[in-house]
Amino acid sequence: MKRVGLLTSGGDCQALNATMRGIVKALANNVDELEVYGFMNGYHGMIYGDYRLLTSRDFSGILTKGGTMLGSSRTPFKDIRKPDEKGLDKVEAMKQNYYKLRLDCLFVLGGNGSQKTANLLSEEGLNVIHLPKTIDNDIWGTDMTFGFYSAVNIATEAIDCIHTTAASHNRVFIVEVMGHKVGWLTLYAGIASGADVILIPEIPYHIDKVLEAIDKRTRDGKGFTVLAVAEGAVCAEDLKLSKKEYKKKMEKNNYPSVAYELADQILKKSGNEVRITVPGHTQRGGAPCPYDRALSTRLGVAAAQAFLDGDFGKMIGIRNNKTVRVKLNESAGKLKVVEKDDQFIKEAKLLGISFGD
Numbered sequence: 001m002k003r004v005g006l007l008t009s010g011g012d013c014q015a016l017n018a019t020m021r022g023i024v025k026a027l028a029n030n031v032d033e034l035e036v037y038g039f040m041n042g043y044h045g046m047i048y049g050d051y052r053l054l055t056s057r058d059f060s061g062i063l064t065k066g067g068t069m070l071g072s073s074r075t076p077f078k079d080i081r082k083p084d085e086k087g088l089d090k091v092e093a094m095k096q097n098y099y100k101l102r103l104d105c106l107f108v109l110g111g112n113g114s115q116k117t118a119n120l121l122s123e124e125g126l127n128v129i130h131l132p133k134t135i136d137n138d139i140w141g142t143d144m145t146f147g148f149y150s151a152v153n154i155a156t157e158a159i160d161c162i163h164t165t166a167a168s169h170n171r172v173f174i175v176e177v178m179g180h181k182v183g184w185l186t187l188y189a190g191i192a193s194g195a196d197v198i199l200i201p202e203i204p205y206h207i208d209k210v211l212e213a214i215d216k217r218t219r220d221g222k223g224f225t226v227l228a229v230a231e232g233a234v235c236a237e238d239l240k241l242s243k244k245e246y247k248k249k250m251e252k253n254n255y256p257s258v259a260y261e262l263a264d265q266i267l268k269k270s271g272n273e274v275r276i277t278v279p280g281h282t283q284r285g286g287a288p289c290p291y292d293r294a295l296s297t298r299l300g301v302a303a304a305q306a307f308l309d310g311d312f313g314k315m316i317g318i319r320n321n322k323t324v325r326v327k328l329n330e331s332a333g334k335l336k337v338v339e340k341d342d343q344f345i346k347e348a349k350l351l352g353i354s355f356g357d
């Protein structure tokens with residue numbers, strides 16, 4: 001008899017269910033007797049003993065379902081060593097629940113923060129296998145995270161829709177794309193939708209350069225401009241501010257996010273009125289795209305194989321289209337950012353896309 005636990009932690013994304021299905025189907029086909037426990041709402045369920053014994057029926061028909069059947073929540077890594085309000089030691093509680101259920105392995109589907117906790121539990125002696133989930137694609141050690149391409153599709157469609165109305169009205173539009181501190185999602189969706197300006201956190205923008213790009217389009221007889229702007233993008237001047245000063249500046253000017261700051265800068269300097277669209281959490285919702293279904297199934301099966309091989313303390317990633325096992329303590333805490341000299345950036349610049357630098 002083998003017993004395994006599953007949890008989905010952090011901001012959700014598409015293909016969480018598909019990944020769990022991949023793990024469990026591959027295990028069920030290769031293990032004589034299997035018990036699968038699902039911890040509810042991420043690490044919260046593991047801390048407080050909120051779990052469900054899952055059956056094969058739970059894993060049927062979920063390949064195409066968005067969200068996560070286990071629920072998810074954020075349990076910040078920085079607080080994980082701090083006792084809860086009743087004095088409970090969270091790490092100890094998770095270990096106790098793992099041992100109480102006599103688990104042979106815990107599969108953690110999560111992003112950067114969840115990965116750090118997975119690594120901690122592994123260092124504490126639990127058998128842990130991590131699967132890289134996030135629309136941000138910012139996990140070090142894997143070319144791709146599941147959820148990313150589904151989000152690219154949604155952000156691309158949003159920018160496509162903006163394109164037609166921007167063209168009809170000869171307007172300047174900003175579409176603000178998710179991605180947290182990295183620009184992968186904006187870069188891919190921006191290129192896929194033919195955005196004229198792409199601003200990402202890794203390349204601080206200069207407002208004069210952005211205006212130059214808009215002016216150039218006007219001079220070329222194109223009445224509209226579409227800007228794909230990452231939520232984490234920042235102008236070069238703001239980089240000089242501390243986090244606190246930046247927050248204060250945004251609040252003082254009533255800028256809910258960088259898109260509003262940029263729109264205001266454009267208006268003040270050029271008189272151009274700018275419209276803003278923020279697709280927000282739609283980018284994390286709905287069914288996984290076919291690529292993510294295939295990727296997450298492959299990662300799930302590879303995770304099951306790592307379990308069968310007794311190879312723990314690993315993240316299952318994909319590199320050069322092959323699944324790989326990456327040591328958790330190598331990947332945890334590192335961010336995969338867009339390098340300024342990435343080939344993709346160079347190609348985009350050759351196309352005439354402005355990055356505001």
Ligand code: F6P
Pocket residue numbers: 011111134135136178179180231284
């Ligand atoms: O990490 C995934 C993500 O969707 C980021 O792109 C975004 O910055 C963040 O989560 C939003 O978090 P929340 O759902 O907590 O608002």
